[in-house]
Amino acid sequence: MLDKLLPRRKRRAKARTSNEVRLQSYPPPYPDGWYRLMNADEVRPGEARYIEALGRELVVWRSEDGAQLSAMTAFCPHVGANLANGFVRGDRIVCPFHAWELTGDGRVACVPYSDATPGRVLNESFRVEDVHGQLFMYHRTGGTPLSSSDEPPYPPPRIPDVDAGDFVYRGQHDAGRVRMHIIEFAENSVDFAHFEPIHSQLRVPWTSIPIPGFKIEHIAEWKLDEERPHVSYFLDEARVHAFGRPLERAGASAVATFTGPGSVVNFRFDIPDLGKMELMQTHLPVGPLEQQVNFRWFADPKIPRLVAWYIVGNWISQWKQDIDIWENKVYLDRPMLSKDDGPVVRMRRWYRQFYSEDERPTVDPLPVRRLGTDESPPQPAPTSKEPTAPPAALHASSRNT
Numbered sequence: 001m002l003d004k005l006l007p008r009r010k011r012r013a014k015a016r017t018s019n020e021v022r023l024q025s026y027p028p029p030y031p032d033g034w035y036r037l038m039n040a041d042e043v044r045p046g047e048a049r050y051i052e053a054l055g056r057e058l059v060v061w062r063s064e065d066g067a068q069l070s071a072m073t074a075f076c077p078h079v080g081a082n083l084a085n086g087f088v089r090g091d092r093i094v095c096p097f098h099a100w101e102l103t104g105d106g107r108v109a110c111v112p113y114s115d116a117t118p119g120r121v122l123n124e125s126f127r128v129e130d131v132h133g134q135l136f137m138y139h140r141t142g143g144t145p146l147s148s149s150d151e152p153p154y155p156p157p158r159i160p161d162v163d164a165g166d167f168v169y170r171g172q173h174d175a176g177r178v179r180m181h182i183i184e185f186a187e188n189s190v191d192f193a194h195f196e197p198i199h200s201q202l203r204v205p206w207t208s209i210p211i212p213g214f215k216i217e218h219i220a221e222w223k224l225d226e227e228r229p230h231v232s233y234f235l236d237e238a239r240v241h242a243f244g245r246p247l248e249r250a251g252a253s254a255v256a257t258f259t260g261p262g263s264v265v266n267f268r269f270d271i272p273d274l275g276k277m278e279l280m281q282t283h284l285p286v287g288p289l290e291q292q293v294n295f296r297w298f299a300d301p302k303i304p305r306l307v308a309w310y311i312v313g314n315w316i317s318q319w320k321q322d323i324d325i326w327e328n329k330v331y332l333d334r335p336m337l338s339k340d341d342g343p344v345v346r347m348r349r350w351y352r353q354f355y356s357e358d359e360r361p362t363v364d365p366l367p368v369r370r371l372g373t374d375e376s377p378p379q380p381a382p383t384s385k386e387p388t389a390p391p392a393a394l395h396a397s398s399r400n401t
Contacts, residue, residue, distance in 0.1 A: 014324065014328075017327075017329070017330070019179070019289050022289060022330050023288055025331045025332070026288075026289075027181075027361040028141070028355060028359045029181060029182065029285055029288035029289070030054045030055050030139065031141075031183075031351075031354035031355055032260070032261070032354045032355065033139065033259075033261045033263045033264075034136045034138050034155075034156040034259065035053070035139055035264075035282070035283075035284050036264065036284055037128075037135045038051070038060070038134075039134055040133050040134060040135050041133070043060055043062045043069070044066075045063065045064055045066035046064040046088045048061035048083070048084045048087070048088060049061070050074055050082060053286045054284075054285055055285075055288075056073065058126075058137075059071070059073075059074040059083045059084040059093060061093050063088065063090060064088055069128045070091070070093070070104030071104075071125065071128045072102070072104065072123045072124060072148070073106075073125075076098075076100060076102070077102075077108065077118070078095065078097070078098055078100050079097065079098075081096055083095055083096075092104075092110075098111075098112075099112045100112075104125060104148055105121065105125050105147055105148050105149055106121045106125040106147065106148075107121055108122060121145075121147065124146050124147070127148050129155075131158055132158070132280070132296065133169070141355075141356055141359065142355075142357070154228065156259070156264065157259040157264060159266065159278050159280075159298060161276070161300075162278075162298050167299055167300060168299065168301050169298055170277070170297050170298060170305060171308065172294070172295060172297070173296075173312070174294055175293040175295060177286065177290050177291065177292055177293075178290070178326065178327065179289055179290055179326075180290075180327055181289055181326075182262050183261070183262065185262040185265070186262040186347060186351055187347070188322060189222055189232070190222045190342040190343050191341070191344070192341070193338070195220065198322060198325075199216060199218060199318050199321060200217070200218075202214035202216050203314075204317065205312075205314050205316075206313040207317055214241070214243075215240070215241045216238050216239070216240055216241075217239040217240075217241060218236055219239070220234065220235065220237075220342075221235040221236075222234050222342060222343055224350060229350075230259065230260055230354075231258065232258045232347070233255055233256065233257055233258070234255070234256040234258070235255050235256075236253070236254050236255075237253045238251045238254070249272055252270060253269075255267070260354060261354040263282060263283055263284070264282050264283075265280070266281075267279040267280075269311055271311065274300070274302065274303050274307060275299070276299075277298065277303055277308055278297065279295060279296070279297040279311075280296045280297070281294070281295050282296075295316065297312050333361060349363050
C-alpha cells in the first residue's frame with residue numbers, strides 16, 4: 001500500500017552518443033554498390049529530381065519519351081547552377097542559367113550562344129536501372145570518375161517471380177531516417193547472440209508492443225554465395241512458443257540475400273500452407289551516419305494482402321528493436337568476441353571488397369581475441385586511427401503467421 005502512495009521514480013533518460021564520437025570509429029560511410037534513390041514514378045517523363053546522398057549531389061531525370069533514365073552530378077560545369085532546376089529537352093537536361101544542354105553521359109551537347117562546345121566529359125554520370133518500380137544507381141568511390149556507360153561489376157538484384165508474373169506487388173513502407181552506419185546491418189546478420197535479448201519477444205505487427213506469453217526462437221546461419229562473391233545469405237528459422245509450448249504451424253523460415261554492402265537486402269519468406277513472398281529492404285546513406293530506409297514487398301497472389309501485411313509488420317516490429325542500439329553504438333575494429341559469437345570476422349573480410357584498396361578496413365590479421373579460448377591475436381604495429389567503415393546490420397527475425 002505504501003508503495004502506491006509514494007511517488008514513482010522517474011525513468012532514467014537513455015544515454016545518447018554524439019555523431020562526432022561515433023563517426024571516428026567507423027570505416028568510410030559510402031561503400032561501393034547499388035543504391036535505391038527513389039520510386040520510379042517519382043520521376044515522370046520530362047521531369048528532373050535533385051537528391052543528396054552517398055556524399056554526392058545528384059540530378060536524376062527521365063527523357064521526354066520516358067525511355068531513358070539518367071543520373072549525374074547536379075551542378076552545371078559552366079558556372080555551377082543546379083541542373084535539377086532546369087528542364088528536360090528530348091533526353092538532355094537544360095541548365096536554368098545559360099541554357100547549356102548536357103547529355104546523360106555528362107557531356108555538353110549544346111551552348112546556345114556559341115559554336116564552340118567542350119569536347120570532353122565534364123560531369124560524372126552513373127548507371128541507373130528501374131528494379132520493380134524503384135530506381136537504383138551504381139555508386140563507386142576511388143578510381144577514375146564514373147560514367148553511365150561503365151559496366152558495373154554486378155547487376156542490381158531482381159526478383160525472378162516478379163519478372164515471370166508469379167508474384168504481385170503487395171505494398172511499400174517508408175521507414176524514414178535511421179542514425180546508423182550502413183555496415184551495421186551486415187554486422188547484425190552475423191550477430192546471432194543478440195537474437196535472444198533483442199528479438200525473442202513476439203510483438204504486435206508494426207509496433208513495439210509485446211504480446212505477453214509469446215516468444216520467438218531463432219535458428220540462424222550465415223553463408224556466402226559460391227558463384228557470386230558480392231552476395232551473402234542470412235538464414236533464419238523462426239519458431240513461435242506460446243506460454244512455453246511450441247506452436248507447430250505458427251513459425252516461418254526466411255532467407256535474407258545481401259547484394260553488395262547491405263544497400264539492398266531481399267527477404268524470402270516461406271509461409272506454411274500459403275506460399276512464398278519477398279520483401280526488399282533498402283538503405284541509402286544520406287549522410288555518414290544516416291540511412292534512408294525503405295521496404296517494398298511482393299507475394300504469391302494466393303497470399304491474402306492481410307497476411308502479407310502481417311508478415312512484413314512482424315519483421316519491421318523486430319527491426320525497430322535494433323534502432324536505439326545502432327544509433328548509439330561505436331564500431332570496434334578489434335572486438336572482444338566470445339567463442340560462441342557468430343562469424344563476425346568472416347563477414348568483415350567479405351565486406352572489404354566494397355571499398356577501394358586505400359579505404360578497406362583492416363581485418364587481417366585476425367583482429368579479435370575470443371573469450372574462452374587460448375587464442376591470442378598478433379599485436380599490430382600502432383597506426384593512426386582513421387574513420388572506419390560500417391557493417392550494416394540485418395537479421396531476419398520474426399516470420400510469423
